């Protein structure tokens with residue numbers, strides 16, 4: 001590691017029509033996936049358990065063969081190359097450190113594999129350990145370090161080979177909440193400082209939003225939506241993506257009437273709710289749809305929002321600056337909301353939400369949405 005940003009050796013990493021079928025029968029884990037990673041991007045690959053995130057990463061890394069399709073670094077086809085020839089740094093959930101080797105030797109490992117002479121290897125490993133502030137622990141065994149420190153060693157090992165592209169598969173999921181946030185900042189700092197290109201697998205929406213320059217949401221091995229965190233967060237293309245972007249209230253409704261532009265009125269919870277149609281298809285009165293609303297978009301006291309939904313507060317949780325409330329409508333639908341207003345369990349709430357924040361999708365049931373295929377962990 002030279003301390004300066006690595007020389008530019010590529011502009012784009014591309015997966016072209018990549019299919020990975022584990023068993024002869026059944027659905028493929030990846031189905032003709034096209035995915036590009038531009039130099040300098042931090043792409044978060046998001047989706048529920050089993051949607052193919054880890055498989056995509058393993059195919060890129062050369063840990064899984066492709067059933068069909070190809071992988072390219074600019075004009076060079078690389079899916080035929082062994083893992084170590086692809087030059088990617090890799091960080092996994094379980095750290096994958098060698099327990100019998102010192103921290104120093106673990107970090108040197110990738111360099112040894114590449115035949116780097118001993119003195120250079122030691123120097124490179126120490127430099128990488130300094131980057132993650134662990135150089136004073138170089139002589140220890142992994143078991144003598146905390147979980148967060150072990151994950152730092154795994155990151156140092158990935159960076160020691162001076163990769164331009166780093167592949168990370170849920171690197172923070174074994175850490176406790178406080179450490180996750182700390183390591184998140186650390187990863188972002190390294191990304192910025194080193195001028196890295198990162199593909200980061202996670203099922204954690206917050207992690208994806210805070211780290212990535214672009215999100216890619218997968219569904220059953222196919223790309224469902226890609227865009228900047230802000231685009232995907234404010235404009236999910238489907239109820240499935242909405243479920244992943246914190247739209248915790250996903251419920252079925254029927255179209256009552258359509259209005260100008262994307263305005264639509266839907267019937268749910270014994271009332272008509274005014275919303276905004278997001279599927280780009282024509283909605284007919286009576287059609288079944290799915291409605292998506294974020295907890296923070298509800299206001300207690302409908303006021304001039306244009307919508308009024310009655311619900312009884314069932315569970316109220318204190319979260320410091322706000323309350324998290326679970327409420328139930330007359331037709332037995334559970335709604336989640338966040339509010340800084342005082343709310344007591346048992347209170348009848350008049351909930352408002354502006355129509356622009358009531359997203360309506362032409363999917364007749366909320367099953368198969370991000371909420372239905374809930375993230376694990």
Ligand SMILES: Nc1ncnc2c1ncn2[C@@H]1O[C@H](COP(=O)(O)OP(=O)(O)OP(=O)(O)O)[C@@H](O)[C@H]1O
Pocket residue numbers: 022023028029047048049050051052053054055056203376
């Ligand atoms: N080694 C394997 N052998 C057979 N099937 C596999 C193997 N690895 C993954 N699969 C299957 O392929 C599909 C995609 O799995 P994959 O691990 O890529 O999903 P994922 O989105 O990373 O999930 P998770 O978040 O749980 O890690 C799943 O149906 C899974 O059961």
